[in-house]
């Protein structure tokens with residue numbers, strides 16, 4: 161055998177193994193924990209989410225109680241989703257920026273209770289519109305793009321004024337990054353808030369449990385006219401490029417596991433923008449159920465799935481497994 165054909169010599173013990181791919185390891189700073197805050201009464205209550213094991217919707221006070229031990233374990237960043245009852249939903253998503261909405265109520269409380277926590281807020285209208293679409297509709301049922309991005313920018317401004325550090329628009333309307341940046345500049349807030357764009361967000365069956373969580377399934381039609389077709393690499397790159405030009409601070413690919421090639425290509429094309437990857441609710445449920453069925457051990461499977469995303473180019477990992485990872489990543493990884 162030629163000496164250059166010997167690979168085992170380079171990784172026969174754990175220390176040697178740890179040197180391979182040391183730039184793709186996981187750490188707690190990379191994690192963003194998505195949480196659902198709702199106007200459930202009383203504020204101390206929470207509720208299970210059908211089809212979304214071990215995830216809950218929290219009232220404002222219950223969310224604080226839930227986060228406290230996690231922040232003490234080193235949780236750095238959350239991504240807040242607001243959920244409201246159908247009686248608060250209207251065609252233009254008015255309630256999204258209401259002072260009474262669960263997101264706006266929880267932001268000042270989270271800022272004061274957890275001064276070291278970075279708070280990202282999901283920005284979309286689908287949780288607040290009576291029709292469940294991510295923008296405002298014209299009378300023919302298609303998206304009114306100018307009206308939608310103006311409304312989204314107004315809602316973003318209200319979140320920032322209440323204390324959000326990061327605005328994360330997930331709506332996929334054309335031009336919304338530019339609209340958000342402009343309203344922040346106009347209000348002298350642009351330097352103290354980041355925009356994490358859901359830049360390459362595909363239409364996906366893996367969002368199933370999330371739609372239960374956010375109660376945001378469209379009442380008619382679907383989102384394929386604004387979320388990306390799964391087969392298209394070209395649109396994913398063009399969408400990221402558009403958002404870079406409009407001033408996005410960070411980019412995102414969503415879902416993660418089925419789109420590793422997109423993660424790699426977006427990172428290669430835009431190496432100077434931190435890239436977030438969202439391991440979505442269906443990916444979470446798939447791993448959770450498979451581990452329950454003894455297909456594998458949950459911890460090993462979750463870590464392997466996230467290392468795959470890091471290897472592809474992810475800098476930031478948005479995952480519902482964050483609470484467990486805060487423990488798992490403190491222990492030494494077994495290489």
Ligand SMILES: [Zn+2]
Nearest residue numbers: 284286294331
């Ligand atoms: Zn939406």
